[in-house]
Amino acid sequence: xxxxxxYPGTFAMKRGALxxxxxxxxxxxxxxxARDNAILIFTGLSPSAHAASSPDDPSTGxxxxxxxxxxxxxxxxxxxxxxxxxxxxxxxxxxxSINPTTNAPYRLAFPILHLEDIARGGAAVLDHLGIDVLHxxxxxxxxxxxxxxxxxxxxxxxxxxxxxxxxxxxxxxxIAIRSLQRELIRSDPDWEQGNYPLxxxxxxxxxxxxxxxxxxxxxxxxxxxxxxxxxxxxxxxxPGAFGMEFEVESYLEAHALRFAGRxxxxxxxxxxxxxxxxxxxxxxxxxxxxxxxxxxxxAMVIGVETDFLxxxxxxxxxxxxxxxxxxxxxxxxxxxxxxxxxxxVDMDRFRPLIARFFA
Amino acid sequence: xxxxxxYPGTFAMKRGALxxxxxxxxxxxxxxxARDNAILIFTGLSPSAHAASSPDDPSTGxxxxxxxxxxxxxxxxxxxxxxxxxxxxxxxxxxxSINPTTNAPYRLAFPILHLEDIARGGAAVLDHLGIDVLHxxxxxxxxxxxxxxxxxxxxxxxxxxxxxxxxxxxxxxxIAIRSLQRELIRSDPDWEQGNYPLxxxxxxxxxxxxxxxxxxxxxxxxxxxxxxxxxxxxxxxxPGAFGMEFEVESYLEAHALRFAGRxxxxxxxxxxxxxxxxxxxxxxxxxxxxxxxxxxxxAMVIGVETDFLxxxxxxxxxxxxxxxxxxxxxxxxxxxxxxxxxxxVDMDRFRPLIARFFA
Numbered sequence: 001x002x003x004x005x006x007y008p009g010t011f012a013m014k015r016g017a018l019x020x021x022x023x024x025x026x027x028x029x030x031x032x033x034a035r036d037n038a039i040l041i042f043t044g045l046s047p048s049a050h051a052a053s054s055p056d057d058p059s060t061g062x063x064x065x066x067x068x069x070x071x072x073x074x075x076x077x078x079x080x081x082x083x084x085x086x087x088x089x090x091x092x093x094x095x096x097s098i099n100p101t102t103n104a105p106y107r108l109a110f111p112i113l114h115l116e117d118i119a120r121g122g123a124a125v126l127d128h129l130g131i132d133v134l135h136x137x138x139x140x141x142x143x144x145x146x147x148x149x150x151x152x153x154x155x156x157x158x159x160x161x162x163x164x165x166x167x168x169x170x171x172x173x174x175i176a177i178r179s180l181q182r183e184l185i186r187s188d189p190d191w192e193q194g195n196y197p198l199x200x201x202x203x204x205x206x207x208x209x210x211x212x213x214x215x216x217x218x219x220x221x222x223x224x225x226x227x228x229x230x231x232x233x234x235x236x237x238x239p240g241a242f243g244m245e246f247e248v249e250s251y252l253e254a255h256a257l258r259f260a261g262r263x264x265x266x267x268x269x270x271x272x273x274x275x276x277x278x279x280x281x282x283x284x285x286x287x288x289x290x291x292x293x294x295x296x297x298x299a300m301v302i303g304v305e306t307d308f309l310x311x312x313x314x315x316x317x318x319x320x321x322x323x324x325x326x327x328x329x330x331x332x333x334x335x336x337x338x339x340x341x342x343x344x345v346d347m348d349r350f351r352p353l354i355a356r357f358f359a
Numbered sequence: 360x361x362x363x364x365x366y367p368g369t370f371a372m373k374r375g376a377l378x379x380x381x382x383x384x385x386x387x388x389x390x391x392x393a394r395d396n397a398i399l400i401f402t403g404l405s406p407s408a409h410a411a412s413s414p415d416d417p418s419t420g421x422x423x424x425x426x427x428x429x430x431x432x433x434x435x436x437x438x439x440x441x442x443x444x445x446x447x448x449x450x451x452x453x454x455x456s457i458n459p460t461t462n463a464p465y466r467l468a469f470p471i472l473h474l475e476d477i478a479r480g481g482a483a484v485l486d487h488l489g490i491d492v493l494h495x496x497x498x499x500x501x502x503x504x505x506x507x508x509x510x511x512x513x514x515x516x517x518x519x520x521x522x523x524x525x526x527x528x529x530x531x532x533x534i535a536i537r538s539l540q541r542e543l544i545r546s547d548p549d550w551e552q553g554n555y556p557l558x559x560x561x562x563x564x565x566x567x568x569x570x571x572x573x574x575x576x577x578x579x580x581x582x583x584x585x586x587x588x589x590x591x592x593x594x595x596x597x598p599g600a601f602g603m604e605f606e607v608e609s610y611l612e613a614h615a616l617r618f619a620g621r622x623x624x625x626x627x628x629x630x631x632x633x634x635x636x637x638x639x640x641x642x643x644x645x646x647x648x649x650x651x652x653x654x655x656x657x658a659m660v661i662g663v664e665t666d667f668l669x670x671x672x673x674x675x676x677x678x679x680x681x682x683x684x685x686x687x688x689x690x691x692x693x694x695x696x697x698x699x700x701x702x703x704v705d706m707d708r709f710r711p712l713i714a715r716f717f718a
């Protein structure tokens with residue numbers, strides 16, 4: 001069940017502020033008496049706080065294989081918290097939420113979002129729950145970057161850190177892809193400069209942005225194995241043959257259609273840009289200096305060789321810099337075929353690593 | 360100077376036919392008495408026949424460093440021909456050309472285009488010039504695939520073959536990127552189902568398709584070196600910070616703007632789909648069987664490690680299959696940073712290979 005914490009007062013952001021924003025989160029397991037068995041999960045761009053099913057909400061979570069009783073993140077031992085990112089649209093305050101001072105949706109009046117704001121939101125939830133120090137802060141993709149922001153803003157609030165398929169900053173290639181995704185949304189006339197009716201909006205732009213996202217989340221090798229040159233079952237001959245000829249084309253269309261109605265376009269734009277803007281080195285002159293204040297005991301960085309959004313070399317660099325400050329750092333370079341998305345699908349590779357870290 | 364050859368009669372295509380289409384081409388150097396020093400160049404998707412400058416047309420060609428007197432493709436020794444692909448918009452007949460039977464542009468009434476049709480067009484120009492057998496047929500990217508189509512359709516018309524940054528077929532990843540590019544053009548309302556005024560058309564869609572193209576033509580490493588996280592000089596602060604914040608964003612915008620008005624959108628769609636549809640194995644049950652009839656003496660395949668549109672493994676596979684039939688096959692795997700486009704920019708790596716092949 002998603003819980004809501006309404007922040008009492010003004011929530012300061014990196015640029016600007018929000019009046020009593022809501023933070024949506026879910027928890028699994030029980031906080032122990034020492035209050036030292038909590039794991040905080042930051043998510044990628046699109047998931048909600050519903051990482052796993054629970055008696056209150058039996059629907060499948062986005063990391064169902066990983067979080068639960070006797071699973072790698074074992075909820076019989078740990079108190080697990082997953083927060084819906086500030087700026088998202090699954091319960092936490094974002095551009096689609098009502099601004100209490102105007103009684104209208106924020107839309108583009110929402111302050112420019114940074115991953116540091118999302119990290120501060122997580123910390124606010126911890127304050128609310130009475131948790132000073134986490135066993136581990138963990139995140140994947142955008143969540144893995146948010147974990148770094150959290151560690152730098154609150155250098156003593158976590159003993160362990162896990163970063164999965166993330167990096168200390170985005171490369172221009174990843175920025176270019178996200179920039180074009182945003183352009184596809186913003187150039188859809190139905191975006192209306194951000195003022196679309198909240199139940200409609202730029203579906204075409206969202207569909208196209210999602211297709212580009214999927215192209216960047218997987219790997220060429222996976223698709224070659226999976227689709228080859230298989231033809232779509234319902235090929236229609238049309239002038240120029242521009243219809244769905246290949247199976248990979250109808251696969252993308254089906255997935256994009258499913259996503260487009262489910263995620264608020266303005267929220268997508270804000271979260272996407274926040275990933276571009278993040279640079280861990282902003283917390284120090286260099287990455288090393290930024291990490292210098294961090295008081296972690298252990299860290300694990302997991303990267304995937306076929307990830308071209310966050311290349312594994314960037315993740316290795318992150319592990320190397322962490323290792324200068326943190327006594328116990330593991331780096332795992334996985335040969336998954338599934339690219340950036342591997343942590344959601346290649347469970348046979350990820351499960352043992354996560355299980356061992358928390359054993 | 361671009362020459363035009365008007366085909367006398369009906370030109371049969373893989374599906375359909377054209378009435379006396381035009382083939383635009385340029386030549387450099389002189390055909391020798393034995394008529395055995397001709398090199399035919401097929402181009403990538405977007406270039407014209409103007410591969411290099413000449414006394415008649417001193418403007419810089421798209422492969423200026425490679426073709427000319429005493430250059431790697433030495434026009435004091437060879438008679439070099441470059442053909443504008445059938446379906447393109449630089450002199451050869453394509454969707455933007457006037458259909459002589461209706462006196463209106465073909466637009467989507469142009470037959471579905473295959474690279475085999477482009478290869479046949481090259482052969483028609485050779486017939487016209489009285490050339491039976493080429494010294495070498497050479498092509499890069501789409502042109503490299505066209506070269507394979509040429510060799511299979513006309514197994515005795517070339518003694519040498521050079522394929523650069525191409526493959527025997529497109530992988531689903533490349534198809535997905537091109538499919539989305541076409542969708543961006545076709546979903547621009549100004550496309551008007553292909554019936555846009557020929558001097559206007561879907562500029563927004565073309566600009567976006569070009570950005571996606573550029574993302575796929577280069578490599579993440581090159582951009583990381585070149586742009587890093589450099590900010591654009593003219594950043595404008597706007598709501599949500601969605602403007603041109605990073606240098607890579609303004610670079611893409613400038614290039615896309617330049618391309619959008621220069622290439623006919625329908626031609627782009629036809630050529631793009633032709634690349635998806637090509638599969639050398641269609642000329643035999645397997646790639647090996649398809650090559651079995653080819654009577655080449657020498658072949659060279661060049662691939663680039665950072666090319667993710669035509670991964671170097673695909674190009675190695677092509678070289679291996681060629682080597683089963685052709686006495687002398689070279690394969691070069693280049694470490695260029697410039698990805699698929701390296702043959703246009705990384706001249707220091709490409710020049711010596713081409714020069715040695717033609718020495």
